[in-house]
Every structure is written in C-alpha cells, then in structure tokens.
Amino acid sequence: MSIETTERYRRALETRDVDLALSAFAPDVVVHSPLTSRVRFTGHAELGPLLEVAYTHLRDVRFHTDTGDGETRVVVYTARIGDEEIEEAAVLKIGEDGLITEVTLFVRPLPGLVALMDAFGPDIARRNGRTFAARLLAVAAKPLLAMVRSGDRRAVPLAGPRG
16 A cells, blocks of 8 residues: 555656645645754645645656655655756655655755755745745845855865865
8 A cells, every 4th residue: 555655646746746646645644844843734734835836846856766664665756946956755654544644855965955945935935925934035045055056066076085
C-alpha cells in the first residue's frame, strides 16, 4: 500500500495535480517546512495552497529514489526553481490506511533552498492574506539569494579539494 501512496505522490508532483496529491494525504496530515522548524502546515486546508504554490514554481521534476517500509518511506527528486537546481528528500510517515500522515522536507543545495524561499514565501503569504509579509519576504530574500549564489560560485570552490 505504501508504494502505491508514494507513486500517487510522485505522479501528482510530476503532473502538478493538487487533487491527486491531496488524495495521498490523510485529512490531518502535518507537513514540516524545509526552511524552518517554526513553520508547519496541517490538514488539507493548509496543504492545498502550499501544493498550488509548489506546483507553480517547480520544473523538470525527476524522482530517483523511493525507499523504506510500510510505515516510513523516503522519496527523493531533483527539480528546478527558476535557474536553480534543487534536490528534495521527503520523509513520509504512512498511516494504517495507507495515507501520508506526516511529511518532513529537506532541500539542498543552499542556493536552491534560498531560491525556494524566495519563490514560495511571498506566494504563500499572499494566499494567507498577508500582503505586507509577502512584500517584505520578496524584498528580504533577494540579497540573501544573491549572496548565496555568489558564495556558491566563488567562495565554495576556494575551499574544495585542489583539482
């Protein structure tokens, strides 16, 4: 049953089908943000808008790993957010009914994670009626994204092995 659930999860993301995705989640699902431990989304009412935002920004989704057992599965995929590549791992807790009850998300590399914050944050805030927060997030993320991209391109290679 859990492989059928993760297959539905995968198909929903690849086709950007929010209804299909929600059918894989328990009504009281809890989703833990990859950005901070202070944010989580609970239930279909909060998850639906999050999925709509995610499906708007994620491109070139390619799943490469689905592993685990009937209670816990880990699915991993690569995608693009704008010009940034990301790799996301989702730890999925599966209930006895075969539905996902809890998701913990992890995103790498850092420029991709910050691009996710830059793309998702303002959209989610707007959908929650927080227009000032959306504007603030849109402005605040830009210098961080520029700094992280610059560091990734220029500083990180200086610290790596000589080649």
